[in-house]
Every structure is written in C-alpha cells, then in structure tokens.
Amino acid sequence: MFRLILCLAALTVALAYKNPHYASGRTTMVHLFEWKWDDIAAECERFLGPRGFGGVQVSPVNENLVLWSHQRPWWERYQPISYRLVTRSGNEQQFTNMVRRCNNVGVRIYVDAIINHMTGTWSTNTGTGGSTANFGQWHYPAVPYGRNDFNFPHCVITGNDYRCCADRVRNCELSNLKDLNQGTEYVRTQIVNFMNHLIRLGVAGFRIDAAKHMWPADLRVIYDRLHNLNTAHGFPAGARPYIYQEVIDLGNEAVSRNEYTPLAAVTEFRFGMELSRAFKGGNQLRWLFNWGTAWGLLASGDALTFIDNHDNQRGHGAGGDILTYKQPKQYRGAIAFMLAHPYGRPQLMSSFAFTNTEAGPPMDNSGNIISPSINSDTSCGNGWVCEHRWRQIFSMVAFRNRVGNTAVTNWWDNGSNQIAFCRGNQGFVAFNNDYWNLSQTLQTCLPAGNYCDIISGWKSGNNCTGKRITVGSDGRASITLGAGEYDMVLAIHTGTESRL
Numbered sequence: 001m002f003r004l005i006l007c008l009a010a011l012t013v014a015l016a017y018k019n020p021h022y023a024s025g026r027t028t029m030v031h032l033f034e035w036k037w038d039d040i041a042a043e044c045e046r047f048l049g050p051r052g053f054g055g056v057q058v059s060p061v062n063e064n065l066v067l068w069s070h071q072r073p074w075w076e077r078y079q080p081i082s083y084r085l086v087t088r089s090g091n092e093q094q095f096t097n098m099v100r101r102c103n104n105v106g107v108r109i110y111v112d113a114i115i116n117h118m119t120g121t122w123s124t125n126t127g128t129g130g131s132t133a134n135f136g137q138w139h140y141p142a143v144p145y146g147r148n149d150f151n152f153p154h155c156v157i158t159g160n161d162y163r164c165c166a167d168r169v170r171n172c173e174l175s176n177l178k179d180l181n182q183g184t185e186y187v188r189t190q191i192v193n194f195m196n197h198l199i200r201l202g203v204a205g206f207r208i209d210a211a212k213h214m215w216p217a218d219l220r221v222i223y224d225r226l227h228n229l230n231t232a233h234g235f236p237a238g239a240r241p242y243i244y245q246e247v248i249d250l251g252n253e254a255v256s257r258n259e260y261t262p263l264a265a266v267t268e269f270r271f272g273m274e275l276s277r278a279f280k281g282g283n284q285l286r287w288l289f290n291w292g293t294a295w296g297l298l299a300s301g302d303a304l305t306f307i308d309n310h311d312n313q314r315g316h317g318a319g320g321d322i323l324t325y326k327q328p329k330q331y332r333g334a335i336a337f338m339l340a341h342p343y344g345r346p347q348l349m350s351s352f353a354f355t356n357t358e359a360g361p362p363m364d365n366s367g368n369i370i371s372p373s374i375n376s377d378t379s380c381g382n383g384w385v386c387e388h389r390w391r392q393i394f395s396m397v398a399f400r401n402r403v404g405n406t407a408v409t410n411w412w413d414n415g416s417n418q419i420a421f422c423r424g425n426q427g428f429v430a431f432n433n434d435y436w437n438l439s440q441t442l443q444t445c446l447p448a449g450n451y452c453d454i455i456s457g458w459k460s461g462n463n464c465t466g467k468r469i470t471v472g473s474d475g476r477a478s479i480t481l482g483a484g485e486y487d488m489v490l491a492i493h494t495g496t497e498s499r500l
C-alpha cells in the first residue's frame, strides 16, 4: 500500500510538469527560432493569438558569448556567459513586455533553458550584455561561477561515450562547453533563481537543453524548487511549469529517454525521423495506421513532437535525414499528419533561410538581427521562412484545435501511400504520397453538408477558393488528390474555417 502511494505520488509529480497550460482549445506551439522579443510580441497579437496557436518556444534568453570569429553563428546563443536577460533578441524589459502581450492574447511562452554548461574557450570573451569571463580560470563573474562549480576532472565527450558511458555523457563536456556540476547546492541555486525569475515574468515552461547531459536526480531537485506559474498571467493556482527535456534517443545509447519521463516530458526525436522517412517515400503511409507507442514512441503525454528542430534541420545533433522547409511538399505532408493525428504535443519549427549551416539569422553589419517583414500575402520576407505562416500549416493548427482529443476513426488506405482518417465527427483528412492519383468515395465521420478543403484553398464567403467537398447523408464523400497536385493533403472540418 505504502509503495502504491509512493508510486502515485511520483506519477502526480511528473504529470504536473507535462501540462503546457495552453489557453482553452489550443494545442500547438511554434519555435520562433532567433526572433526578437518585440517581433514575437507583435506576432502573438497579429497572427498567433487570432490563429489559435498555443505557445511560442523562444531562443535562449540569457546573455551569451559574442562570437564575431564565426560571424555571429546561431549557436553562440548556446554559450551562456551569465543569467542576465540580454541577448540579440532583446533585453529584460522587452522580454517582460513580450510575455505580457503574448499571454494577453492566449499565447504562452516557453524558454530554451541552457543550464548544462557555460561557454567554450575562445579568444574573445565578451557577452551580449557586456559581461566578461576568464575561461582559463573557469570564472564567470556575472553569475558568479568559479572553478568549483564545474565538473572535474575535466574531460570531453567523444562519439563512443554515447554508446558506452552514461557517466561520461553527464560529467564530461558536450562540445568543449564548460560543464556545470548540478550536484552542488550553489549551482542548483543559481539555476533555480534564473528559472524562477522567468516564471515570475510569466513564462509557462522550459525546454531543458542538453538534459541528457545532466543527472536526472539533479534535475528533479531543480524542477521541484521552481515556483508555480504566475497567476497574474492567467495561470491557474498551483500550476507547475511545462518542462520538455532535450534527450536525443534514437535507441542503443547508454542514456535512455526513459530515465527522464518520470520527471517531465521529453523531446521525441524518433517522431520526426519516422515521419520524415515515410513522407520521403522510405516507408509506406499505410503503416501509419497504428502510429504511436506501437512504433516505439513514448507515451503520448510524455512526448514533445516535431518534424524538424533547429539542430537537425541543419545536420546538428541527431541531424541528417529530416524533412525541412527545403522539401516543401513532403514537409507539408508530414506536418499535416503530425497535426491531424492525436499522438503527442506538437511543436512547429519556424526558420530563417540558410545554406551555410553555421550562419546566424538575418542581420546587419553590426550583427543586429533584422526583423521579419510581412508581405501582402501574409508570408514573411527579409530572409525569414515563417513556416507557421504557410496556409497549409496554420490551417492544420485550426484543424487540430477543432478535433481536440478525439480518436482516429474510419482509417482507410489503398495498400500503399494513400491514406485517410477521421477524428470524432469533427475532421477528415486524406493523403496521397503515391505516384498515381487518388480518386475514391470515402466514408467520413462528418455531418452531411458542404466543406472547403483547407489545404488547396480556403473558405471565402459561401465559396471555396480550393476544392469543395460534399459529405452525403451517409457520411460518404468523393475525394480526389492528384499525384501532381501542389499538396498531397486534403482536410476538412466542422470549424468555421472549413464548413460552409
């Protein structure tokens, strides 16, 4: 009995960190990679709030080392020099203002928390807020940290360590980044103070960068010392921050994602890998009929899911074979599947365009980030891709919000790459990744009536700019998706964006 109570208590604690605390009816967050705080605030008000997005993951918020030697690469932000809130994205006042404005329109903010390490060793040592460090002394006066706050003896993780040696993955340096010792009371306190400061400012949670490189027991202590979310920002009393831990686990490594799910949610890297493979044609879509834990994925509520992230879209981390904005038709297909299917808690990637995988965001000669411009067709300019503004993507966010937690019904496939399914009498979706056309009368679960396909176009008054679908009184509808069409997806739902 006592054991059972202990187990239940542990479960309740873990569940507490797995709730993103989205505003009611919202389901999906977007990573606005390298965006400035003022631009995110504006995007919340003019686009994300009205379009029903649940939240934004922002790039690291605390002061980082300036790396002119690499022309200000995006990854300089993963080299903290202090916990002051000043980066190329803005200062503390701008951050505070952004969180307030986003929360006011029902969009939550999640911070990418870099708590595993500080900087590497470089010939320059000034941060984005003017703080300095003495790398040889392991001295970061703006925190302050000194030699005793880091893991010793000093060692660096090698490729083989991932397979053999969990202790080296946790106690040695990731990419020569000075490895904090979260086992000490002092380091824990600095990290907790940093995160609690952000909670006071109204954030809803954290991505824990490089969680696999920290001991789960240390992370538990840190999480449990965090404050409840700030009720002045509309969070319910007693709400714990949403925590999703970056653990790259594609299998066969010394560190397992399962060591982290008892604490909080985990980034499920197998999700994007498998869906990329399928939508690239390396696996038939029909096999997705049992998508979820049957594929070896984490329990749905444990998984932060995404197709690409800021690392693997450019070959860092578990990079490589991931679909990105560069293969738009297949990418939109995989994203549509992610958003149409109930498994996981989805996160969209919103990128800046790149060819050089080290290159930082669009910037002027002084290194200041250039804001995205908004074109008359609502897409972005100035070098920003803004996948979240692609109609096929934001329309599927609305689809997901509409169908809620309902189950998959009416699965249909043609034995290869044409599939369709329905969600709780609210939404129907079809995919064609074959080289031949799809033309079928399919059973939907929707009420009889007329609907606009939200992928080939949108509803405009009483008309559809794209395909118009009629669901008969028997629930059946004639569905066509040509192999050569611009998109491989068709989606209709009972929300106002689709139903006529």
Ligand code: AAO
Binding pocket: 075, 076, 077, 078, 079, 114, 119, 120, 121, 162, 174, 175, 176, 177, 209, 210, 211, 212, 246, 248, 249, 250, 253, 311, 316, 317, 318, 319, 320
């Ligand atoms: C930069 C320079 C370095 C320099 C360093 C220090 O590039 O040359 O030494 O500064 O001055 C980012 C960049 C880094 C950058 C760093 C700091 O990506 O290039 O270093 O900022 O500026 C591991 C970690 C994972 C990490 C990932 C990049 O486990 O946590 O590496 N991701 C996060 C962030 C990321 C950031 C950091 C952490 C650091 O998202 O943006 O780095 O804050 C295996 C392991 C993975 C491991 C990869 C590393 O993956 O499983 O855990 O990720 O190796 O390559 C197949 C396998 C797959 C395997 C993969 C690669 O896919 O299935 O398991 O191959 O071998």
